[in-house]
Amino acid sequence: ELKVEQNPLFLSMQEGKNYTIYCNYSTTSDRLYWYRQDPGKSLESLFVLLSNGAVKQEGRLMASLDTKARLSTLHITAAVHDLSATYFCAVDQPLKEYTSGTYKYIFGTGTRLKVLA
């Protein structure tokens, strides 16, 4: 079955610094999703990457997808405290055993980011 791994699992960083979160997945997929979860809250969609080489940016966050390497990165530029949250990547996988055209989303382990003032 498709496996999705993130690293690091925990990240503590100073405000103003840059860092990258990595998301690796084990089988071919052209599509990858990033979500953010604040403590005690639900998941909020950040980015949808639908092809090899896709790059999307929103504020201090930039996500990219390399389908050949089966790797997505979430780059944080000049971190601020408000970015403290858990970040998840997810990949969708077609399910042959279900109705044709049905996809299942597999989530990564999550990266808990803490930005220190």
Next chain:
Amino acid sequence: DTAVSQTPKYLVTQMGNDKSIKCEQNLGHDTMYWYKQDSKKFLKIMFSYNNKELIINETVPNRFSPKSPDKAHLNLHINSLELGDSAVYLCASSQDQRGQETQYFGPGTRLLVL
């Protein structure tokens, strides 16, 4: 106007009880999901419905029974609750079952079984 809502938000109950969680979406989506998020924040899909039809049924004890009365609602009934059922249950919806779409998540139901 909340897109995906769940009730209750918190549920504390004794082992052996039966409980239900409800989910509603007002996005006009065809597909809805139940996920379980454990204490380490790991998310695993449990069920998915597309237009009231069960399309994904993962390896979940048969004490868990989903029901979708219409495409805007997806409920989860749990019989004979066990300690290991304690988790956050997240409902989500997407336009359809074919992927390529972000999912919209509800606020979660925090279940604690004592």
